[in-house]
Amino acid sequence: xxxxxxxxxxxxxxxxxxxxxxxxxxxxxxxxxxxxxxxxxxxxxxxxxxxxxxxxxxxxxxxxxxxxxxxxxxxxxxxxxxxxxxxxxxxxxxxxxxxxxxxxxxxxxxxxxxxxxxxxxxxxxxxxxxxxxxxxxxxxxxxxxxxxxxxxxxxxxxxxxxxxxxxxxxxxxxx
Numbered sequence: 001x002x003x004x005x006x007x008x009x010x011x012x013x014x015x016x017x018x019x020x021x022x023x024x025x026x027x028x029x030x031x032x033x034x035x036x037x038x039x040x041x042x043x044x045x046x047x048x049x050x051x052x053x054x055x056x057x058x059x060x061x062x063x064x065x066x067x068x069x070x071x072x073x074x075x076x077x078x079x080x081x082x083x084x085x086x087x088x089x090x091x092x093x094x095x096x097x098x099x100x101x102x103x104x105x106x107x108x109x110x111x112x113x114x115x116x117x118x119x120x121x122x123x124x125x126x127x128x129x130x131x132x133x134x135x136x137x138x139x140x141x142x143x144x145x146x147x148x149x150x151x152x153x154x155x156x157x158x159x160x161x162x163x164x165x166x167x168x169x170x171x172x173x174x175x
Contacts, residue, residue, distance in 0.1 A: 011040045011041070011120070011122045012036045012038065012039050012040050012041075013036070013039060013040065013041045013042075013043060013116070013122075014036040014039040014041070014042050014043070014058075015042075015043045015044075015045065016042065016043070016044045016045065016046065016049050016053070016055050017044070017045030017046045017049070018045075018046050018049070036058070037057070037058045038058040038059075038060070039058055039059055039063065040060075040063055040064065040120075040122075041063060041064035041065065041066070041116065041119075041120055041122070042055065042056070042059055042063070042064070042065045042066070043065075043066050043112050043116055044065070044066070044067045044068060045068050045095070045108050045109070045112060046068070047067055047068060047069040047071070047076060050067070050076055050077070050078065051077065056081065061084050061085055061086070062085075062086060062089070063085070063089065064089045064090070064116075064119055064120050065085075065089070065090045065091075066091055066092075066093060066112060066115050066116055066119055066155070067091070067092045067093070068092075068093065068094070068095040068096055068108045068111075068112060069092045069093075069094065070092075070094045070097060071092065072092055073090070073092065076092070087162055087166065088159050088162040088163050088166065089119065091115070091119055091155055091158050091159065091162075093111065093112070093115040093151050093154055093155055093158075094154070095108030095111035095112045095115065095147070095151055096108045096111075098111040098147045098150045098151050098154070099111050099143075099144075099147045101147070101150070102143045102144075102146035102147040102150060103140070103143030103144055103146075103147055104143065109144075110128075110132055110144035110145070110147050110148045110151075111147040111148055111150065111151035112151065113128045113131070113132075113148055113151075114128055114147065114148030114149060114150070114151035114152040114155075115151035115152060115154065115155040116128075116155075117148075117152055118151070118152045118153075118154075118155035118156040118159065119155050119159065125148070125149070125152050128148050128152075129145050129148060129149075132144045132145050132148060133145070
C-alpha cells in the first residue's frame with residue numbers, strides 16, 4: 001500500500017538515460033508510459049546523470065536500482081545514499097561493456113534488462129530474451145541476447161554474494 005492508502009497493482013520502473021542510448025527501445029516492452037513518481041525500481045543507463053538530476057525521487061527504501069557502470073557506488077559518490085536501502089537491491093552492472101563485448105556497440109539496454117530480471121525477478125530472463133527476439137533479428141538479436149544473459153549472470157552472482165555477506169554479518173552479530 002502506498003502512503004495514500006491505494007493498493008499498487010503494478011511494478012513500476014523508471015528509466016534514466018540520454019538520447020541515443022536505447023532508453024526508448026529498452027522501455028518498449030513496458031505497456032504503459034505514464035510518469036512514474038513512486039518507482040519500485042530505477043534503471044540508470046547513464047551514470048553521468050547521477051548528480052545532475054533528482055533521479056532517486058520517489059524510490060522507497062525497499063526499492064531496486066540498477067546502474068550501468070564499471071565503478072562501484074563509492075566511486076560513483078553514492079555510498080552515503082545506498083546506506084538506507086537493502087544493499088542487495090542496489091547494484092552496478094557494466095552493461096555498456098557487456099554490450100560492447102557481445103554486440104560490438106556500447107548500447108546497454110538489453111544488458112540492463114537482463115540485469116533487471118536477475119535483480120528483481122519481476123520479469124524472467126526468458127521474457128527478456130523473447131522481447132529481444134521480437135524486436136531484433138540475426139546478429140543484432142544474438143548479440144543483445146548474449147549481453148542480456150551475461151548481465152543476468154553478473155547481477156545474479158553479485159546479489160548472491162551480497163546476500164551471503166549480509167547473512168554472515170547477521171550470524172556474527174547474533175553470536
